Amino acid sequence: MKWLIFTCIGVGISWGLMAKPAQADECQAIAGESQRFNTINENGVIVLGQSYTNPYVVVVPGNKTRELQTLRQCVPDAFVSRNRLGVYIHAGSFRDYTTAKRLERVLRSRNLDARIVYFRRGRK
Amino acid sequence: MKKFYSVLVFTLITIIISQALAEDSLKVRVNRWLEVRSISGNVVYQSSQRSKPATIGTKLNQIGEKITTGKNSKTLLALDTGVGFIEVAENTTLQIKEMGKTNNGGLLTDLQVSGGQIKLKLRRFTNQDSRLRIETPAGITGVRGTEFGISVQPNGKTGVATLTGSVVTSAQGQSVNVNKGFQSLVIPGEPPTPPVKLRDNPNLELQLLADIGNQTAQVVGKVDPVNLLLIGNQPVNTNREGFFDVTVAMPRDRQISATVITPLGKQQNYQIAVP
Numbered sequence: 001m002k003w004l005i006f007t008c009i010g011v012g013i014s015w016g017l018m019a020k021p022a023q024a025d026e027c028q029a030i031a032g033e034s035q036r037f038n039t040i041n042e043n044g045v046i047v048l049g050q051s052y053t054n055p056y057v058v059v060v061p062g063n064k065t066r067e068l069q070t071l072r073q074c075v076p077d078a079f080v081s082r083n084r085l086g087v088y089i090h091a092g093s094f095r096d097y098t099t100a101k102r103l104e105r106v107l108r109s110r111n112l113d114a115r116i117v118y119f120r121r122g123r124k
Numbered sequence: 125m126k127k128f129y130s131v132l133v134f135t136l137i138t139i140i141i142s143q144a145l146a147e148d149s150l151k152v153r154v155n156r157w158l159e160v161r162s163i164s165g166n167v168v169y170q171s172s173q174r175s176k177p178a179t180i181g182t183k184l185n186q187i188g189e190k191i192t193t194g195k196n197s198k199t200l201l202a203l204d205t206g207v208g209f210i211e212v213a214e215n216t217t218l219q220i221k222e223m224g225k226t227n228n229g230g231l232l233t234d235l236q237v238s239g240g241q242i243k244l245k246l247r248r249f250t251n252q253d254s255r256l257r258i259e260t261p262a263g264i265t266g267v268r269g270t271e272f273g274i275s276v277q278p279n280g281k282t283g284v285a286t287l288t289g290s291v292v293t294s295a296q297g298q299s300v301n302v303n304k305g306f307q308s309l310v311i312p313g314e315p316p317t318p319p320v321k322l323r324d325n326p327n328l329e330l331q332l333l334a335d336i337g338n339q340t341a342q343v344v345g346k347v348d349p350v351n352l353l354l355i356g357n358q359p360v361n362t363n364r365e366g367f368f369d370v371t372v373a374m375p376r377d378r379q380i381s382a383t384v385i386t387p388l389g390k391q392q393n394y395q396i397a398v399p
Contacts, residue, residue, distance in 0.1 A: 038330070042395075048330050049397035052377075057399065080332040080344075081399050090333075090399060119399055 037092025037103065038077040048077070050119060054093035056100035057119045060112050063087040071112060075103075093119070156223050156231070157185040158201045158210070165197025165214070190219035193240070195357050203256075207231065208246030213352075213385055215359060216240020221259060230254045239359065241352050243273040243389040248289075262310035263295030265302075272302070273387035275352040279361040280312040283350025285322055285387035307350050307387065311364060323348055326384040326392035332369075333398055341374040341398045343382075352385040355396075374398055 037058075040047040050057060060067055063080050068089055071078045081090045091107060091114060094100040100116045107114035160167070160182040169178040171189045178191060178199065193199055193216050201210040201218075212218055222234035230253025237260050246256060248269030257266045261280025265272075270289025276282050284293050285307040293300050293308055298315035302308045306319035325348055332344035347353050349366035362368045372380055382394040 045393045045395055046328075047379075047395045047397055048328065049333050050399040051397055077330065079330040080334075082334045083399070093399075 035075055036077045037075055050093040054095050055118050055120050056094045056097050057117050058091040058100050058103045058114055059117055060089040060114050156204050157183040158203055159183050160199055161202050162200040166194030167197055167199045168192045184220055185223055187220055190217055192217045211243040211389055213241040213389060226253045228253060237274060237276050239276050239278060241275040241385050245271045262312045263293055265291050265293045267291045273389055275387040277361050278359045282310040283387045284308050287388060309350050324386045324388050324390050326386055326390050328384050328394055335398050339374050340371055342371050344369045347384050350387055354383045356380055
């Protein structure tokens with residue numbers, strides 16, 4: 001009987017932990033990188049959004065408020081956008097695929113459905 | 125009879141003069157002015173009779189005269205000799221509502237800002253009758269020597285920020301002291317908000333940015349509600365929390381210009397790059 005009770009408690013706790021969304025304290029800075037992937041200072045003018053030099057974009061499909069809030073704990077300047085495929089969260093845009101992959105991996109480890117798309121400015 | 129009429133006329137004259145002297149602040153015509161000291165870009169002087177480009181040395185001293193700055197333009201005005209300076213930012217209109225003197229030397233200055241941003245730096249008034257007031261669509265801000273700024277949005281929402289000294293902002297029968305290091309918001313039809321710590325932060329936070337077709341883009345975001353926001357060189361209204369949601373024409377390079385100006389004149393230019 002005791003064994004059964006402990007098993008049920010263990011399953012219950014595990015179930016709760018698995019369902020728990022990414023928490024703020026789990027979002028740690030990507031080593032050596034600024035957390036603002038959509039903000040560039042060009043000679044005093046701040047460029048927001050997708051710079052034309054950065055075609056590799058990390059996106060999270062959908063426009064769920066909870067996911068945006070979670071993502072913003074890691075990437076404060078993430079924003080919502082949309083194209084012909086639908087609404088998505090624009091997490092960050094990068095010059096090269098490798099750097100984009102790092103962010104994608106970090107966001108996926110926090111249960112966000114992140115993926116990399118290639119957006120040449122003006123084409124979706 | 126002649127003597128009677130002489131006495132009567134003399135008495136009437138005496139009564140009229142007494143009435144005039146009995147007023148606490150009798151306004152007299154004096155030589156006061158706002159003088160253009162520097163110009164950058166497109167700055168226009170207007171009176172009831174004419175409109176012409178302002179030049180250094182242009183003086184405004186009549187009720188109704190105004191100065192208007194265009195896009196990327198600004199001007200510096202001197203108030204009389206040594207009273208103070210007014211920095212007028214781009215896309216701003218400043219008009220004289222009152223410019224006089226009391227019979228005991230007090231300076232009466234009422235200016236109106238219908239849109240845009242100005243920053244004032246004034247010496248402390250030594251005459252107790254002196255006053256300077258700035259009227260905007262939302263309310264009136266009065267000061268007696270200080271450094272402060274005002275920004276006015278197209279919907280009349282006014283941000284007041286004080287760097288030194290103290291200003292009093294009044295609207296809807298209520299007045300609020302905006303002391304050094306504080307800022308306040310005045311929305312037309314409402315009393316001034318309680319002052320909060322001065323932020324002087326021209327940050328722009330993007331929340332949504334999307335190409336919605338027909339070479340237009342939707343931009344949703346947030347700025348400090350006391351700040352002025354221009355998108356595509358057009359002033360944009362924000363709500364009381366500083367949120368905005370606009371649809372703007374998108375240039376071929378998909379970069380939309382934006383500018384945020386604090387009431388104290390701190391400015392940050394942005395390029396919003398639409399994915």
